[in-house]
Amino acid sequence: MIILLLLCWVGLAVAGAPGGPPRPDRVIMPPQTYAPRAYDSGRLDVPEGAKMVWVILDRTKFMNQNARVRVTIEAQVGGQWFVIKRTGQTRGGAIVRPDKSPQTESVTFVSLPTGTDLVRTTVEVSQSAGTFGVVVRFTP
Amino acid sequence: MMTCVLLFISLLVSSIAHAAVTVDAVMVSGGSGDFGDDSFTHMVATDANFLAVCTTTHGGSGDNNTIDGVTSNGNGLTPLVAAQSLGSLGFAHLWYQLAPSVGANDIVVDVAADPWYVNVAISFKGVVQSAPTNTQSAEGGGDVLELTITSDTDELVLDCMHIATGGGEDPIASPGSGQAQQWDAGHDTLWTVGSTMDGASPSATPDWTFGFGSTYWSHVAVSLEPMSVMGRRRVPVIWR
Numbered sequence: 001m002i003i004l005l006l007l008c009w010v011g012l013a014v015a016g017a018p019g020g021p022p023r024p025d026r027v028i029m030p031p032q033t034y035a036p037r038a039y040d041s042g043r044l045d046v047p048e049g050a051k052m053v054w055v056i057l058d059r060t061k062f063m064n065q066n067a068r069v070r071v072t073i074e075a076q077v078g079g080q081w082f083v084i085k086r087t088g089q090t091r092g093g094a095i096v097r098p099d100k101s102p103q104t105e106s107v108t109f110v111s112l113p114t115g116t117d118l119v120r121t122t123v124e125v126s127q128s129a130g131t132f133g134v135v136v137r138f139t140p
Numbered sequence: 141m142m143t144c145v146l147l148f149i150s151l152l153v154s155s156i157a158h159a160a161v162t163v164d165a166v167m168v169s170g171g172s173g174d175f176g177d178d179s180f181t182h183m184v185a186t187d188a189n190f191l192a193v194c195t196t197t198h199g200g201s202g203d204n205n206t207i208d209g210v211t212s213n214g215n216g217l218t219p220l221v222a223a224q225s226l227g228s229l230g231f232a233h234l235w236y237q238l239a240p241s242v243g244a245n246d247i248v249v250d251v252a253a254d255p256w257y258v259n260v261a262i263s264f265k266g267v268v269q270s271a272p273t274n275t276q277s278a279e280g281g282g283d284v285l286e287l288t289i290t291s292d293t294d295e296l297v298l299d300c301m302h303i304a305t306g307g308g309e310d311p312i313a314s315p316g317s318g319q320a321q322q323w324d325a326g327h328d329t330l331w332t333v334g335s336t337m338d339g340a341s342p343s344a345t346p347d348w349t350f351g352f353g354s355t356y357w358s359h360v361a362v363s364l365e366p367m368s369v370m371g372r373r374r375v376p377v378i379w380r
Contacts (some may be wrong), residue, residue: 052325083181085169086180087175088176088177088179089175089176090172090174103174107172108172109168109169109171109327110170110180111167111169
């Protein structure tokens with residue numbers, strides 16, 4: 001079996017803070033550009049006040065049941081990169097939740113260590129997964 | 141004569157200072173259960189000597205909300221106290237390890253099946269190097285929270301709560317008086333909050349209020365004893 005390993009760097013521009021005073025928590029800051037495929041690469045500046053980074057896969061377009069996807073999140077602290085989170089593998093295709101509703105997203109998130117300057121997110125795909133979206137977002 | 145001896149011993153013992161228990165670092169990690177086990181890095185300072193991990197799960201199918209184990213750099217943590225919400229919808233567990241490795245600790249939470257989870261590693265300084273003895277758990281629903289844990293004035297109480305929110309709403313949980321909120325995170329139907337507070341004699345009561353009604357919750361706590369400056373377990377209260 002030929003396994004294609006795609007290292008997909010998700011580099012999404014981080015815009016300015018949303019208008020108006022944000023709530024002290026829960027506000028997604030700021031809205032991120034939606035990527036139709038996980039293929040990009042980049043280092044993300046950490047918005048001021050951000051304490052957590054999220055990676056969200058849109059499962060509604062993640063059609064290949066044979067595909068396996070793993071997410072790795074790295075942080076740069078004091079000029080050095082290190083892995084702060086590495087997920088297990090999720091598979092493509094539909095997932096039905098215990099309440100019988102479809103699971104539309106696969107979500108993973110982690111705190112940013114104190115002093116994190118940059119974040120790098122990698123999505124590994126075992127084989128062509130079809131089109132699926134990836135969103136990276138920061139929260140306070 | 142006996143009174144003098146007791147007084148002397150009391151003065152001697154009271155001269156042994158006790159280091160305060162303080163928080164070193166907190167790391168929060170979470171995700172949907174389809175990703176499988178949760179693996180994240182927690183940095184531990186050189187003078188930290190106690191690692192606690194709070195695991196919270198929700199939304200799995202019944203007993204599939206359970207956690208099979210937690211390791212740090214491959215070494216298993218010891219389960220300390222657990223609470224299970226009504227209907228087995230979610231769990232809150234506390235695990236601990238004495239003298240964790242300094243620097244990067246690779247925390248792996250072995251998720252039994254498919255729950256959504258939020259896991260928190262929190263390291264401490266100045267904790268006596270023996271198994272914690274004062275723990276407590278509570279389960280309930282609605283806004284009525286009550287958890288009273290045996291403690292003492294020089295201890296530090298850590299509490300961790302799993303909250304089920306039904307439709308993914310933020311429960312907007314606020315800690316009670318004297319509690320320092322250490323984390324507040326969640327997604328979908330699972331949220332978790334945690335705090336530390338100074339211990340009190342004979343007990344402490346970590347408490348939370350919700351700005352948005354929760355459905356079910358499970359709450360666990362531990363009171364951490366300080367180590368003396370000499371590194372020994374503190375002496376009984378009667379001698380202080």
